[in-house]
Amino acid sequence: MKQFKSGRLPSAVAIFTCVLCGFAGAARAEHAPAVGITRIAQWKDDKKAAFTMEFDDGIANHLSIVIPELQKRKMVGTFYLNPAKAEQKILLDQWKKAPDTGAAVLGAHTMTHGGFKDLAGAEEEIGRSQEIVLDMVPGKRLRLLGFATPGVPPGRWPITGAEKAQILAEHHLIDRGDFAGHGAMFHERTADEMVGLAESALDKGGVEYLVFHSVGPGTIPTPVPLFLEFLDKLEARHDRLWITDQISAHKYEAERAGGTVRVVEAGSRKIRLTLTSQADPQLYDAPLTLVTQVPAAWAQCQVMQDARKVTVMPVNGTVQFEAMPNAGGITLEP
Ligand SMILES: [Zn+2]
Numbered sequence: 001m002k003q004f005k006s007g008r009l010p011s012a013v014a015i016f017t018c019v020l021c022g023f024a025g026a027a028r029a030e031h032a033p034a035v036g037i038t039r040i041a042q043w044k045d046d047k048k049a050a051f052t053m054e055f056d057d058g059i060a061n062h063l064s065i066v067i068p069e070l071q072k073r074k075m076v077g078t079f080y081l082n083p084a085k086a087e088q089k090i091l092l093d094q095w096k097k098a099p100d101t102g103a104a105v106l107g108a109h110t111m112t113h114g115g116f117k118d119l120a121g122a123e124e125e126i127g128r129s130q131e132i133v134l135d136m137v138p139g140k141r142l143r144l145l146g147f148a149t150p151g152v153p154p155g156r157w158p159i160t161g162a163e164k165a166q167i168l169a170e171h172h173l174i175d176r177g178d179f180a181g182h183g184a185m186f187h188e189r190t191a192d193e194m195v196g197l198a199e200s201a202l203d204k205g206g207v208e209y210l211v212f213h214s215v216g217p218g219t220i221p222t223p224v225p226l227f228l229e230f231l232d233k234l235e236a237r238h239d240r241l242w243i244t245d246q247i248s249a250h251k252y253e254a255e256r257a258g259g260t261v262r263v264v265e266a267g268s269r270k271i272r273l274t275l276t277s278q279a280d281p282q283l284y285d286a287p288l289t290l291v292t293q294v295p296a297a298w299a300q301c302q303v304m305q306d307a308r309k310v311t312v313m314p315v316n317g318t319v320q321f322e323a324m325p326n327a328g329g330i331t332l333e334p
Pocket of ligand 1: 056057109113149150151
């Protein structure tokens with residue numbers, strides 16, 4: 001049984017090849033990589049980096065402008081709501097339907113955006129927003145939601161970072177991170193500066209995000225033509241960039257970080273793998289993308305895991321497919 005830890009692991013691949021060749025170093029180039037060698041792709045579909053567009057404050061033009069434009073491009077955004085804020089409350093029925101477009105994932109941004117005066121208030125303001133947003137989108141009761149910290153009036157956030165982290169953990173909320181350095185029209189003011197965040201993710205093979213407020217007139221407004229220019233620049237990077245929502249990127253990153261692929265069998269007619277991850281499977285329930293070296297003779301490949309069966313075509317001797325960590329064994333056959 002050969003074990004490859006997560007990531008690109010060129011060294012593990014190289015060592016394996018050398019062992020097969022019986023030579024070190026120079027022998028590698030003369031031999032095809034060993035059948036069965038599998039890596040967990042850095043990001044879904046073996047994209048080089050991930051990028052998320054995030055929209056705060058449940059603004060009406062997110063519904064009327066942003067979501068239709070994302071939908072046209074088959075992109076998705078994450079939308080952080082304040083369910084008790086008057087101007088958002090009247091839109092909650094529309095927000096409930098937004099995920100059906102495929103272009104919107106909802107997150108929590110506290111109840112009122114007004115902060116609180118003590119720890120009990122924090123629990124209500126943060127925790128209740130999670131419950132309401134969770135109820136707005138059908139699905140498992142136990143699941144992760146994105147959380148964005150609102151900018152509140154002075155003195156209206158009297159809790160420590162540890163207290164906030166505890167409330168978020170109790171409610172399975174995942175903090176999207178700081179606004180600083182990620183704010184459209186606040187920090188990034190041109191389409192090139194905005195897409196520069198995506199370029200920086202591509203440089204690092206990591207994940208980046210950009211936070212918008214109003215698109216069109218309103219709070220920290222991004223003019224619509226500038227927003228569309230940015231979307232076009234983002235779309236031009238689509239082949240290398242996974243444009244996704246905050247929780248999908250978070251789940252993938254956590255599962256990959258704790259993930260291990262084992263090659264159980266690697267023959268000319270069958271390859272068997274197992275995929276495990278240390279991430280809690282109740283909350284981290286998204287598939288990972290695997291890339292496996294198959295025999296050169298395989299014209300196509302059937303991948304089976306539990307009841308799922310897909311046919312994939314080898315490209316340059318490798319096949320790419322999705323697999324669930326901590327589920328059944330994975331079998332590949334020609
Ligand atoms: Zn806000």
